[in-house]
Amino acid sequence: xxxxxxxxxxxxxxxxxxxxxxQAAKEWPDTHLLLVGDTQQIEAAMGGNKxxxxxxxxxxDVIGPDDxxxxxxxxKKGASMVVAGxxxxxxxxxxxxxxxxxxALMTTGLLIVGRIEGIERPALAPMLPTMDDxxxxxxxxxxxxxxxxxxxxxxxxxxxxxxxxxHGMSNPRxxxxxxxTEAMKGNELxxxxxxxxxxxxxxxxxxxxxxxxxxxxxxxxxxxGFAGNxxxxxMEGTATVVxxxxxxxxxxxxxxxxxxxxVKPKLQSLRAKMDYKEHGAGPLLGVNGLVLKCHGSSxxxxxxxxxxxxxxxxxxxxxESIATEFSRK
Amino acid sequence: xxxxxxxxxxxxxxxxxxxxxxQAAKEWPDTHLLLVGDTQQIEAAMGGNKxxxxxxxxxxDVIGPDDxxxxxxxxKKGASMVVAGxxxxxxxxxxxxxxxxxxALMTTGLLIVGRIEGIERPALAPMLPTMDDxxxxxxxxxxxxxxxxxxxxxxxxxxxxxxxxxHGMSNPRxxxxxxxTEAMKGNELxxxxxxxxxxxxxxxxxxxxxxxxxxxxxxxxxxxGFAGNxxxxxMEGTATVVxxxxxxxxxxxxxxxxxxxxVKPKLQSLRAKMDYKEHGAGPLLGVNGLVLKCHGSSxxxxxxxxxxxxxxxxxxxxxESIATEFSRK
Numbered sequence: 122x123x124x125x126x127x128x129x130x131x132x133x134x135x136x137x138x139x140x141x142x143x144q145a146a147k148e149w150p151d152t153h154l155l156l157v158g159d160t161q162q163i164e165a166a167m168g169g170n171k172x173x174x175x176x177x178x179x180x181x182d183v184i185g186p187d188d189x190x191x192x193x194x195x196x197k198k199g200a201s202m203v204v205a206g207x208x209x210x211x212x213x214x215x216x217x218x219x220x221x222x223x224x225a226l227m228t229t230g231l232l233i234v235g236r237i238e239g240i241e242r243p244a245l246a247p248m249l250p251t252m253d254d255x256x257x258x259x260x261x262x263x264x265x266x267x268x269x270x271x272x273x274x275x276x277x278x279x280x281x282x283x284x285x286x287x288h289g290m291s292n293p294r295x296x297x298x299x300x301x302t303e304a305m306k307g308n309e310l311x312x313x314x315x316x317x318x319x320x321x322x323x324x325x326x327x328x329x330x331x332x333x334x335x336x337x338x339x340x341x342x343x344x345x346g347f348a349g350n351x352x353x354x355x356m357e358g359t360a361t362v363v364x365x366x367x368x369x370x371x372x373x374x375x376x377x378x379x380x381x382x383x384v385k386p387k388l389q390s391l392r393a394k395m396d397y398k399e400h401g402a403g404p405l406l407g408v409n410g411l412v413l414k415c416h417g418s419s420x421x422x423x424x425x426x427x428x429x430x431x432x433x434x435x436x437x438x439x440x441e442s443i444a445t446e447f448s449r450k
Numbered sequence: 451x452x453x454x455x456x457x458x459x460x461x462x463x464x465x466x467x468x469x470x471x472x473q474a475a476k477e478w479p480d481t482h483l484l485l486v487g488d489t490q491q492i493e494a495a496m497g498g499n500k501x502x503x504x505x506x507x508x509x510x511d512v513i514g515p516d517d518x519x520x521x522x523x524x525x526k527k528g529a530s531m532v533v534a535g536x537x538x539x540x541x542x543x544x545x546x547x548x549x550x551x552x553x554a555l556m557t558t559g560l561l562i563v564g565r566i567e568g569i570e571r572p573a574l575a576p577m578l579p580t581m582d583d584x585x586x587x588x589x590x591x592x593x594x595x596x597x598x599x600x601x602x603x604x605x606x607x608x609x610x611x612x613x614x615x616x617h618g619m620s621n622p623r624x625x626x627x628x629x630x631t632e633a634m635k636g637n638e639l640x641x642x643x644x645x646x647x648x649x650x651x652x653x654x655x656x657x658x659x660x661x662x663x664x665x666x667x668x669x670x671x672x673x674x675g676f677a678g679n680x681x682x683x684x685m686e687g688t689a690t691v692v693x694x695x696x697x698x699x700x701x702x703x704x705x706x707x708x709x710x711x712x713v714k715p716k717l718q719s720l721r722a723k724m725d726y727k728e729h730g731a732g733p734l735l736g737v738n739g740l741v742l743k744c745h746g747s748s749x750x751x752x753x754x755x756x757x758x759x760x761x762x763x764x765x766x767x768x769x770e771s772i773a774t775e776f777s778r779k
Binding site (some may be wrong): 252266267286298300307308309330331332333334335336345346347348350351352353354355356357358359360361362363364366367369370371373374376377379380381383384385388391395 | 494581595596598627629636637638640659660661662663664665674675676677679680682683684685687688689690691692693695696698699700702703705706708709710713714716717720724
């Protein structure tokens, strides 16, 4: 299988991206990696190590973090991200991954790779951390701020297929993010979506509350991009502030400082658990090829893991399964 | 001044409500308190102590926590909450407070007390905890799940007046809850509201993110009821889970247990700080009289504090100020 990697996107590009690709190439010799970017920089990052299953696709241009997404994708035809998207579109790669500009990657998915027939809005679906370390797939988290009930229905079906195909879950529980668990709670959007979800070919468990997300009250969380983002940033901010206050309390006397040293590993693992940035690549679901968004601060391990995730999704025919489901409608 | 108190609403009614009223009556002899509810139960809770500035208004009926709000307010004309609302409507009390059914209280405000002319949607405006203990007024938090841009504008003006009149702030900073701080961020609602807020007679500081709410990134937070509720429950849930994990880490060995004892007061105060239920009564802004919602679990101190808050709002002519502002439009 062939996977395209935007070597130029991300805070630590190209070096960490290239190093991650080298590790992936070594671990999975059956996988052909297409490193898209500036040949000279990529070769420098490789340091003379060029496995036979790694190929460089040279590009001159790059989409930067501050580029306006739609404009950049339309104008910078030779940017690494856009070229990687075209490899997927043309069937020369089954997947692409990038740690670059999120908006531009969503635009690349939409305009270059293209939507699956029947899908109205592709959705960004990152994994949220949960205390049991299993994680929760949440969508949409950022591709579309506003959503219609039908979009939420499509997110739910795509999310269920993803957890089944990529995570091997047999009957993932789909929850609708809402202000209460009772059936008729919520705003106009969630009330209408609730009706649709009840009749969908998924394991819909009803409304779920954001207060229990960390306890994994469902496996696929459905929300519009605005509410999902508010939720995520509330969780992040609260975790940060509380952890900081605990740290301050623990450094108030000598004895508590010693105790703080003893519990440091546990608190650090808690902090890492709460850091949703650490939880790897999230797919852009609904586009006609696998597009994975890696976090901007991705290091080599994150890139290697993203390649691993792409392999599973390709092997288990994620995109084909979504396309089949929606071609039935 | 005269303040009506729904003696029958709340988890600890009537005993804690009555005890709180007695404390308030003693502290503020100039305030006449109308305790609305079952005479026999109220007198029993008083235990023979009946100050001259406390009057009982007998009612036979009560709206329960599970009653459907609109139906209950319409049908139970003799319920303590509805009777208290009528006292305000008829000018026999300047304010009412209740720890009862939130939905029913909002309905009482809307249907019995009535809207201020020019106000489209009254909004529930509780105080959110902040790390500096100053707190943030957030609205709407529950009265209306969906909002139009014009409603958010009205919330902003009312919230500014509240913080000025009741909290003595000279130029409260109004922030719009959003997914980023840049001007054009958000969904259709926040983009349109942003434009309106920019031209409003308030100190609008722009979009604010939920991650910084605990750090008091503004004094008046504007949001629709759905997004606000998602935010609040995300913060609550995260604080609970993180604090529990910290407690588990601290009880893992003898030394850490000793340290845990030392930091216990600090952690408890942190926990109390994060508990938004503790932060007292929130007004229903936009109705033609002061309506204060006390938390369902309110004890005597919470009730007494709510009376104190009502006194300040009445003295500083909160409702009249809002009415004057909107009569100019």
